[in-house]
Amino acid sequence: MTYFWSxxxxxxxxxKKGTSKSLQSSTEETSLLLDEQLLQYMDQLESLQEKRSxxxxxxxxxxxxxxxxxxxxxxxxxxxxxxxSEMEPQIFVQARAVENDALEFCTERITIQSPTERVQNTTxxxxxxxxxxxxxxxxxxxxxxAEPEExxxxxxxxxxxxxxxxxxxxxxxxxDQNPQADPLKWxxxxxxxxxxxxxxxxxxxxxxxxxxxxxxxxxxLPVQRQSVLLSNVQMIALYxxxxx
Amino acid sequence: MAGRGKLxxxxxxxxxxxxxxxxxxxxxxxxxxxxxxxxxxxxxxxEIEETFKSFLVRNDIGxxxxxxxxxxxxxxxxxxxxxxxxxxxEIPSKxxxxxxxxxxxxxxxxxxxxxxxxx
Numbered sequence: 001m002t003y004f005w006s007x008x009x010x011x012x013x014x015x016k017k018g019t020s021k022s023l024q025s026s027t028e029e030t031s032l033l034l035d036e037q038l039l040q041y042m043d044q045l046e047s048l049q050e051k052r053s054x055x056x057x058x059x060x061x062x063x064x065x066x067x068x069x070x071x072x073x074x075x076x077x078x079x080x081x082x083x084x085s086e087m088e089p090q091i092f093v094q095a096r097a098v099e100n101d102a103l104e105f106c107t108e109r110i111t112i113q114s115p116t117e118r119v120q121n122t123t124x125x126x127x128x129x130x131x132x133x134x135x136x137x138x139x140x141x142x143x144x145x146a147e148p149e150e151x152x153x154x155x156x157x158x159x160x161x162x163x164x165x166x167x168x169x170x171x172x173x174x175x176d177q178n179p180q181a182d183p184l185k186w187x188x189x190x191x192x193x194x195x196x197x198x199x200x201x202x203x204x205x206x207x208x209x210x211x212x213x214x215x216x217x218x219x220x221l222p223v224q225r226q227s228v229l230l231s232n233v234q235m236i237a238l239y240x241x242x243x244x
Numbered sequence: 245m246a247g248r249g250k251l252x253x254x255x256x257x258x259x260x261x262x263x264x265x266x267x268x269x270x271x272x273x274x275x276x277x278x279x280x281x282x283x284x285x286x287x288x289x290x291e292i293e294e295t296f297k298s299f300l301v302r303n304d305i306g307x308x309x310x311x312x313x314x315x316x317x318x319x320x321x322x323x324x325x326x327x328x329x330x331x332x333x334e335i336p337s338k339x340x341x342x343x344x345x346x347x348x349x350x351x352x353x354x355x356x357x358x359x360x361x362x363x
Contacts, residue, residue, distance in 0.1 A: 049344075052342070052344075055335070056335070056336050056342050059260075059263070059335060059336065060336075062263045063259050063260075063263065063338050066259055066262060066263060067259075078262065079258060079262070080258050080261065080262065080282045083265065083270070085272070086272060087265070087270040087271050087272045087278070088271065089251055089268065089269055089270060089271040089279070090268030090269075091252065091267070091268050091269050092248055092249030092250060092251065092306075093249050093250045093251070093252055093306035093307055094249040094250070094306075095249075095250065095306055095328075095329055105306070105307070105331075107249075108249055109268075183265055183266045183267075183268060183270065184266065195266075198263060198266060199266040199267065201263075202263040202264055202266050202267035203266065203267040203268060
């Protein structure tokens, strides 16, 4: 009986030893994980701060250039009243999920061709058309009733393009006024250099690239903090269990 | 159009909006709804909040840039938004420098070592 007793006690001690060993190892693992996550968290926080300050500096540069442009152009010339009635975005953001539930943002830029570029890219036959039509219109306006023969002569010189010219000509006139191509044109054709600088400091991917890098960090930080907290709680629970 | 990415929306003062629109983020959709709001002196907080909420429910917006002083006005709405997309990014304004202690993200992230965080 005594033998069994002692055996039981021995077995109990052994199991307790085994449990404490496994707990010890899990504590070490958890503390390593905690350290790793904490370091990662601090790195992210540091990088967020750096990017934030770079972004703020760039935005400030942009404002400074805008103010200079406003000074040279006039107060009301650089305001929200000048915005176009039709706008088309040139920058898009693509968000995709990567590992650890993190999101990755990437910006894509669409270059909208200016109307003149669009016309240049079309075929040469279409290029000739609007020019001829412009001349014909002037003649039509001045000598519409007096010399109809000249008009016929002009149309017979280029019979094939004339049939397609009126729509292309009107399209060109409309697209010349199209404000979508470059937002800089909302503020005039001959804008000061400072406004261009303002545009480049806001545009160039720099501000937007920075903001796109900032966003995942801002999303990631609370998540990471949560995981650090969880490991911390786990660690404390383990510690309490061992030292009971 | 279906495969295109998401837009960047801006809620800010005139200079901030003008700058970002110059950068080419502006859009007026088919319903003539813009993806930006120019906040002026007479813009009410209700209007700002409604616009912010309308941006949150729009599927085509990925990031909302908002001036920090405007974010302060609708802090409850910003704190209530916990989704990743659209992500809300607070930026400084011309008259109000950036204050990290007011940033909703940093406020969520900080305070990791205090006892209150374990509750």
